Structure formats: C-alpha cells, structure tokens
Amino acid sequence: MNKPLIIFDMDGTLVNSSLTIANAINYVRQNLGFEPMEQAYILKRVNDHTLNPAQTFYHTRRFEQDHEKWFSEYYTKNHEKELVLYDGIKELLEALKEKGHALAVATNAYRGSTIESLTHLGIYDLFNSIACYDDVLQGKPHPDMIYKILDELNYTEKEALFIGDGPRDEMAAKAAGVDYIMVDWGFTDHTDAVRSVGALRTLLLPDEAK
Structure with a gap:
C-alpha cells in the first residue's frame, strides 16, 4: 500500500x-x-x-x-x-519525503503566485503536485483541487490526508472523502486543532517519538 x-x-x-x-x-x-x-x-x-x-x-x-x-x-x-515559512515546516516536509510520502499543495491562490512563493521559500521541488484556484472550475470549499491531485498522482481518497487552517479546507476534504487535520497557527483560531508544527510532526511521524 x-x-x-x-x-x-x-x-x-x-x-x-x-x-x-x-x-x-x-x-x-x-x-x-x-x-x-x-x-x-x-x-x-x-x-x-x-x-x-x-x-x-x-x-x-x-x-x-x-x-x-x-x-x-x-x-x-x-x-x-x-513571505516566510512557519518555523519547522521545511524540516517537516523534508522528513515526510524521506519517509516516502508524496506531497501536494491545494491552494485558492493563483498558480503563478503559488509557484513564485514556494520557489522563493525553497520548498517548491518537494511537492509532487500543486492545484491552484485557476487550475479548477471551483476553488475550495469545493473538492475539485483534491480530486485533481488524486487523479494526477493516482491515489484514492482513503490514501490521502489534507492539512489546512480554515473551514474551506475542512469542507473540501469532507466533500472529497479525505481525512483532515486542522491547524491553528494561521489566520484563524480553532478550539479543536493542532497548535504547533512540532505537534503536527509527532502526528505525522509517530516513529520519530519512539
């Protein structure tokens, strides 16, 4: 699998x-x-x-x-x-790639600015697929971006996880049938969310904590 x-x-x-x-x-x-x-x-x-x-x-x-x-x-x-990366994000992405995970981005930003941003921040090459607002008919909260990524990388909904910081992300994941993790170091504050990049890393890479 x-x-x-x-x-x-x-x-x-x-x-x-x-x-x-x-x-x-x-x-x-x-x-x-x-x-x-x-x-x-x-x-x-x-x-x-x-x-x-x-x-x-x-x-x-x-x-x-x-x-x-x-x-x-x-x-x-x-x-x-x-623009700046949140502390620990680049190291988390690199560790996930090293463990064999495919990585993708689903963003309501436009493709041009997304590629510029991720390239400037030194993480663009870590992603296997990127889906942006102008790549699909409907942006988040619709599931179009997630479906595009799944099709492109040949994964099923059950083999994917979406991580975001807002209700649009959560709604898109639910509509696509993909598991979801909410984080709260972004623009919004959620009571039931992962509160640090370190805590997210522990969730995604539990073997590191052993």
Missing part, C-alpha cells in the same frame, strides 16, 4: 503570508479607487466561507481578470520580502 499522500493548504498552513495577502488586497482596492482596509479586518474575513470574497473586498459579485492581474502584480513585487 502507498504511504499516505499528504496535501497541504498553503497560506496560513505552510506559509505566513498574512501581510502579503492583506497588502495585495489593498493594492487591488487602490487600483479600483477604494480606501484600504485594516489588515486585521481582512484576515478575519479571508477564510470566512460564508462571505463572497469578491463582494467583501472589491464590492463586486465575482472576481474579474484585473483583480487577478493586480493581486499577482503585488505578490510578484513583494513576496521575497514579506
């Missing part, structure tokens, strides 16, 4: 991108002629699956091509000085 495929959300799970996301959203707002929003206001709502993010941040029913262009423009110019 295959070692379990481990799929990670990116923002708030692997990467502390809170500053970049808030600034990129405000850059789009600036281009649209709107006043900036407070970072705390943005981060409280960015993972709220009950809101329409296009309406919340850009006052329109759906994302437009210019929104993607401006968001990616800010990301490209600023990711090198604003």
